[in-house]
Amino acid sequence: MSLFNKFKKLKESPPSSQDRFYVDSVFDKLDHRIGVTAKGQPVFFIKTTPSKMHNIPISLNLIDIVFNQHCELVSTLKGKEEGEYTTVTLKTSSDDMSDYFLSSIYPLIKNLGAKPTAQSIKTELDKLVTLFKNLNNRPKNSVQGLWSEVFFIEQSKDLEYAINSWHVSKKDRYDFNDGHDKLEIKSTSSNQRIHRFNQAQLTKVKGVSVFVGSVFVLETNKGKTINDLLNTIKTKTKNQNLIYKLNLVISETLGRDIERIYETAYDYSFAASTKAFYNISDIPHISKENIPNEITNIKFDCNLEGVNQIDIAGTNSKLLKTF
Numbered sequence: 001m002s003l004f005n006k007f008k009k010l011k012e013s014p015p016s017s018q019d020r021f022y023v024d025s026v027f028d029k030l031d032h033r034i035g036v037t038a039k040g041q042p043v044f045f046i047k048t049t050p051s052k053m054h055n056i057p058i059s060l061n062l063i064d065i066v067f068n069q070h071c072e073l074v075s076t077l078k079g080k081e082e083g084e085y086t087t088v089t090l091k092t093s094s095d096d097m098s099d100y101f102l103s104s105i106y107p108l109i110k111n112l113g114a115k116p117t118a119q120s121i122k123t124e125l126d127k128l129v130t131l132f133k134n135l136n137n138r139p140k141n142s143v144q145g146l147w148s149e150v151f152f153i154e155q156s157k158d159l160e161y162a163i164n165s166w167h168v169s170k171k172d173r174y175d176f177n178d179g180h181d182k183l184e185i186k187s188t189s190s191n192q193r194i195h196r197f198n199q200a201q202l203t204k205v206k207g208v209s210v211f212v213g214s215v216f217v218l219e220t221n222k223g224k225t226i227n228d229l230l231n232t233i234k235t236k237t238k239n240q241n242l243i244y245k246l247n248l249v250i251s252e253t254l255g256r257d258i259e260r261i262y263e264t265a266y267d268y269s270f271a272a273s274t275k276a277f278y279n280i281s282d283i284p285h286i287s288k289e290n291i292p293n294e295i296t297n298i299k300f301d302c303n304l305e306g307v308n309q310i311d312i313a314g315t316n317s318k319l320l321k322t323f
Contacts, residue, residue, distance in 0.1 A: 003034055003102040010036040021045070023073045023081075026106075030114050031083075033073060034102070040093045044105055045071060045085040051118035058125075062097065063132050064089045065125055068118070086121050088128065096259045103230075104131055104247050107240035131247055137255035143264045146253050147226050148187035148215055149175055150246075151271055154229045158322045163242045165319060167249050173200060174210070181209045181319040187217045193276075193305050199298035202285040209317055212283065214304060216274035223265035226250065230261070277310040277320060 006024045013022040016038045023033035023045060031047035048068050055067040066087050073081040090101040108124040116124075149166070156162035165178040174182035182205075186195035193214055204210070230250075234243060251258060284302055291298065312320055 003106060004099045006034055007036060007042050007098060007102060010034070011040055020072050020074060023075050025075075026109060032109055032112070033075065033081075033085075035073065037089060041090050042098050042101055043087055043089040044109065045073065045087055046109060046112065046116070046121055047114075048084045048086050048121060049115055049117060050084065053118040053122075055118065055122055058129060060129065060132050061136060062091050063101070063128070064091060065129070067121070086125070088125065094259070096262045099227075099262070100258060104128060107243040107247075110240050127244060127248075131251045134248075134251035135256055135258050137252075139253065139255045139257045141253045143226070143254070143257070143260045144187055144189065144217055144219075144266070145185075146250065147229070147264070147266055148217060148271075149185050150226055150229045150233075150250075151215065151266075151268075152176075152185055152213055152275075152323055153246075154233050155272065155275070156323050159233060159237050160239060160242060161318070161322045163237075163245055165322070166245075170252075173198075176319060178319040181211065181317045183211045183213055183319055183323070185213045185215070187215050189217055189219065192303060194301050194303045196299060196301050197283075197285070199286060199291070199300070202280045202283055203288065204281060209320075210280045211310065211317070211320055212278045212280060212304075213323065214274075214276045214278065215271050218267040218270050220265060220267045222267075224268040225263065225265045226261035228265070276304075277312060277323070278304060278307055279310055282307050 003026065010022055010024055013036070016022050016036055021035040021043065023035035026032045026034050026044070033045040035043045035045060037043050051068065057067065058065040068084055068086060071083065071085045071087065075081050088105060090098060105128055108127055111124055112120055153159065153162045153166065161178070162176070165176045167175065168177050175185045176183040184201055188194055193216070195214060230246060233246065237243070250261065254260060283304065286298065310320070315321065
């Protein structure tokens with residue numbers, strides 16, 4: 001049973017109180033627990049070993065974290081349980097945010113293992129704090145653009161290589177960069193393969209191959225959301241650090257629009273059938289020598305319908321072959 005389903009089942013139990021919580025297991029053979037507050041909000045109980053380390057409680061808009069507190073729990077497995085726990089509570093009862101909270105904290109708790117130290121708990125929860133602080137920010141990209149990037153990852157033949165190459169640096173000009181080659185993802189919802197480019201994206205880099213991945217996206221109620229793509233990716237890798245990176249980039253990209261990962265869906269089959277790759281050297285652009293030094297930040301739309309597509313099998317690019 002998924003954590004979200006366990007949480008929903010717990011909400012049907014007798015209401016929790018300030019002194020007692022109804023909980024279920026998070027992982028087999030581990031003492032960490034998922035519970036529900038009296039207000040119907042999800043709360044995690046991370047079993048904590050005794051420590052002289054005193055961490056200050058953390059309170060954000062959406063989550064509260066309290067370290068090393070004594071709790072009395074009523075477990076579906078063991079009945080009454082008491083002990084020292086670090087608690088992480090979501091401060092909203094929204095189903096979408098509850099699911100996001102549970103899926104975000106899951107890989108972090110899995111990294112902790114059975115008997116985490118106070119320092120390891122603080123280290124992992126600092127990652128969660130970073131995620132939820134991002135949710136106060138304005139979105140940096142459209143849902144369509146982010147969906148397209150996650151779609152390429154979900155379609156990739158080597159998930160770990162793809163994720164490790166994705167947004168390696170916040171200052172990177174391209175979406176994917178493996179240290180050798182670059183790949184920029186472009187999507188369109190029109191009936192022509194027209195994309196907007198920054199002049200710098202089509203500027204050749206000596207000794208480096210730069211490619212463009214293009215896809216048609218069609219918003220539809222019967223398609224797949226970003227969350228659907230994430231769930232598929234999670235079934236293909238057990239590397240929790242990679243899952244955290246996915247969550248981190250998504251939170252940085254969408255910020256306070258995070259709930260749209262559950263709401264906006266695109267036609268998956270249509271996207272898969274229209275995916276194509278191009279070399280920037282084949283894409284029409286404005287030559288540098290024709291641009292006055294005083295003019296910068298040039299952007300333009302380019303129709304790729306007549307541009308030769310790349311045969312991936314014939315390329316030596318490890319990055320491109322990953323997709």
